[in-house]
Amino acid sequence: MEKTTDFRKIATEIRKDILKISYDAKVGHVGSAFSIVEILVALYYKVLAITPKNAKSPQRDRFILSKGHAAPALYAILYRQGFINKKTFTSYCQNGGLLEEHPTRDIKGIEAATGSLGHGLSLGIGMALSGKIQKKNYRVFVLLSDAECDEGETWEAILSAAHFKLNNLFVLLDYNKVQAFGKIKDVLNLEPLTAKWNASNWNVIEVDGHNTQEIINACNKKNLLPKPTIIICHTIRGKGVSFMEHTIDWHYLTPTDKHLKDALNELNKL
Amino acid sequence: MRNAFIKELTEVAGKNKKIILLTGDLGFTVFEDFAHKYPDRFFNMGAAEANMMGVATGLALSGLIPIVYSIATFATMRGFEQIRGDVCFHNANVKIIGSGGGLSYGHAGFSHHSLEDIAIMRAIPNMTIVCSSDPISVRKAIAKIIIHDGPVYLRLGKKGEPDIYSEKLDFQIGKGNILKEGKHAVIIATGNLVKNALIASDILLKKGIACGVVDMHTIKPLDTKLIDHLIEKYKTIVTLEEHHIIGGLGSAVAEVIAEGNSTNLHFKRLGIPDIFIEKIGSQKYLRHIYNLDPEGISRSIFSLIN
Numbered sequence: 001m002e003k004t005t006d007f008r009k010i011a012t013e014i015r016k017d018i019l020k021i022s023y024d025a026k027v028g029h030v031g032s033a034f035s036i037v038e039i040l041v042a043l044y045y046k047v048l049a050i051t052p053k054n055a056k057s058p059q060r061d062r063f064i065l066s067k068g069h070a071a072p073a074l075y076a077i078l079y080r081q082g083f084i085n086k087k088t089f090t091s092y093c094q095n096g097g098l099l100e101e102h103p104t105r106d107i108k109g110i111e112a113a114t115g116s117l118g119h120g121l122s123l124g125i126g127m128a129l130s131g132k133i134q135k136k137n138y139r140v141f142v143l144l145s146d147a148e149c150d151e152g153e154t155w156e157a158i159l160s161a162a163h164f165k166l167n168n169l170f171v172l173l174d175y176n177k178v179q180a181f182g183k184i185k186d187v188l189n190l191e192p193l194t195a196k197w198n199a200s201n202w203n204v205i206e207v208d209g210h211n212t213q214e215i216i217n218a219c220n221k222k223n224l225l226p227k228p229t230i231i232i233c234h235t236i237r238g239k240g241v242s243f244m245e246h247t248i249d250w251h252y253l254t255p256t257d258k259h260l261k262d263a264l265n266e267l268n269k270l
Numbered sequence: 271m272r273n274a275f276i277k278e279l280t281e282v283a284g285k286n287k288k289i290i291l292l293t294g295d296l297g298f299t300v301f302e303d304f305a306h307k308y309p310d311r312f313f314n315m316g317a318a319e320a321n322m323m324g325v326a327t328g329l330a331l332s333g334l335i336p337i338v339y340s341i342a343t344f345a346t347m348r349g350f351e352q353i354r355g356d357v358c359f360h361n362a363n364v365k366i367i368g369s370g371g372g373l374s375y376g377h378a379g380f381s382h383h384s385l386e387d388i389a390i391m392r393a394i395p396n397m398t399i400v401c402s403s404d405p406i407s408v409r410k411a412i413a414k415i416i417i418h419d420g421p422v423y424l425r426l427g428k429k430g431e432p433d434i435y436s437e438k439l440d441f442q443i444g445k446g447n448i449l450k451e452g453k454h455a456v457i458i459a460t461g462n463l464v465k466n467a468l469i470a471s472d473i474l475l476k477k478g479i480a481c482g483v484v485d486m487h488t489i490k491p492l493d494t495k496l497i498d499h500l501i502e503k504y505k506t507i508v509t510l511e512e513h514h515i516i517g518g519l520g521s522a523v524a525e526v527i528a529e530g531n532s533t534n535l536h537f538k539r540l541g542i543p544d545i546f547i548e549k550i551g552s553q554k555y556l557r558h559i560y561n562l563d564p565e566g567i568s569r570s571i572f573s574l575i576n
Contacts, residue, residue, distance in 0.1 A: 058332075058333070105359070105360060111331070112327075112328075112331065112356075112360065113355070113359055113360065115355075116351060116355055118320075119324055119352060119355060119356055121324075122320070122321045122322075122323070122324020122325050122327075122328070122352070122356070123324050123325075123327055123328045123331075123356060124328060125321070125324070125325045125328060126324060126325040126326060126327055126328015126329045126330075126331070126332065126336075127328040127329075127331065127332050128328075129313075129325065129328070129329060130328065130329050130332030130333070130334055131332070133290070133310060133311070133329075133334065134332070134333075134334075152320065153320040153321055153324070153352070156316075156318035156320060156321035157321045157324070159316070159318065160315065160316070160318060160321050160325070163316075164313075
């Protein structure tokens with residue numbers, strides 16, 4: 001049980017970090033970042049064979065945040081893991097800073113710049129395919145948002161990965177059921193989503209997207225069929241702060257003084 | 271030019287094991303030999319060009335050299351945002367081959383007429399653009415673009431193009447070739463119309479006009495030094511491309527002229543006007559309709575001078 005408490009504590013600290021840098025920078029996407037915290041904790045603490053030391057090694061695992069606007073969560077993890085220092089982390093969206101709203105080039109720990117939906121899976125396929133060609137054993141993980149399943153390129157990639165039987169490729173889907181201007185089911189219904197991925201010849205696993213251990217177990221599952229794997233993470237946008245959960249607003253809003261105070265109060269109680 | 275491309279690539283790939291060929295479901299009777307020789311390095315990505323560009327970027331970021339092939343329209347337009355944000359923003363070592371540039375696919379109609387590709391590729395930072403004018407220069411270009419570090423767009427014709435160069439050609443990316451010296455005018459041409467420029471020059475000579483011809487194969491980075499020299503030497507400059515007159519070679523040269531100090535220079539862009547092609551027919555027929563055959567080109571230059 002000590003393990004579970006640790007993950008929750010880490011996740012809470014990460015949410016506080018996200019809040020603080022977003023408040024300082026007066027930038028939004030807090031809700032989007034909150035919904036993927038447990039996924040990133042699972043990946044960076046127990047799944048990915050990446051460290052600041054081996055960040056450039058050809059043998060390293062790769063992670064791509066295709067849901068680029070959730071970058072604050074990634075930055076917080078990279079900071080805690082030692083890929084980036086405090087100066088870099090707190091320069092988020094500051095004039096002359098090193099981190100912007102979406103992942104960019106030349107930051108240790110970031111494999112690819114993203115920001116436009118639907119690109120990350122194709123990039124991941126390229127990296128996974130390279131692994132096969134060059135006979136390397138690394139794994140490639142790509143975090144997608146549900147809205148990225150609107151993009152045509154995502155479906156090209158889904159067909160492609162399955163066709164090439166890329167069993168070294170894993171997608172984590174942040175299925176928080178809301179997108180930029182409405183609920184998924186009202187804008188462009190994705191259901192039956194699991195069936196679609198299944199029918200496309202992927203291994204499909206569904207998890208509670210806020211249960212770190214469940215995510216870890218899914219990522220490290222043995223005896224999967226020789227196919228790419230998707231782990232559909234049922235999540236809540238804004239998870240962790242009551243007034244942010246399930247909202248459209250918190251895709252956009254920047255935290256005010258009151259937001260910051262109230263949110264930190266709730267998080268400190270966890 | 272297409273055959274020259276694959277022949278050279280197949281040879282180079284034999285020595286350079288990093289070369290990977292991706293095709294958007296094209297290459298019937300063209301790629302079979304490559305696929306047979308290097309099955310682990312050939313991937314038909316299907317009619318999914320946006321994904322293909324992203325995959326190519328992933329391959330390049332992992333240290334490989336992907337060559338991405340499709341018809342010029344699809345190669346540059348279906349995955350344009352991916353070329354911009356994945357290939358070029360990462361300065362990834364991806365070589366995009368656009369086959370059938372210009373009106374090579376004459377009868378096929380608007381969907382296959384590649385008349386905007388140079389313009390849109392030109393607008394992206396980190397992109398190098400080469401338009402080949404004959405099979406020999408295609409082969410020379412391949413060797414150079416493979417060792418060039420960064421994104422390249424290579425625009426090819428299709429088939430049956432006559433040789434312009436000899437094997438002695440020293441092809442350098444970014445250095446245009448003066449094919450013919452002149453006096454009264456010069457045609458700065460690119461790609462599959464360079465041959466017509468040379469013939470047009472012969473026609474003009476019979477009318478007493480000595481017209482130089484330059485093969486400006488590299489549109490980006492443009493050989494501005496050569497253009498400055500031409501501005502100094504000639505009173506009349508025309509550009510020639512099988513491409514809209516907006517945004518391609520003509521616009522690129524116009525930019526240099528406009529920002530320079532020349533006075534009394536007569537300049538005109540020859541190419542396809544700002545319309546979708548309005549007639550149906552072969553490349554040769556369409557060139558005639560739009561005054562891009564040697565007679566049409568020489569007429570345009572003759573009027574410009576007189």
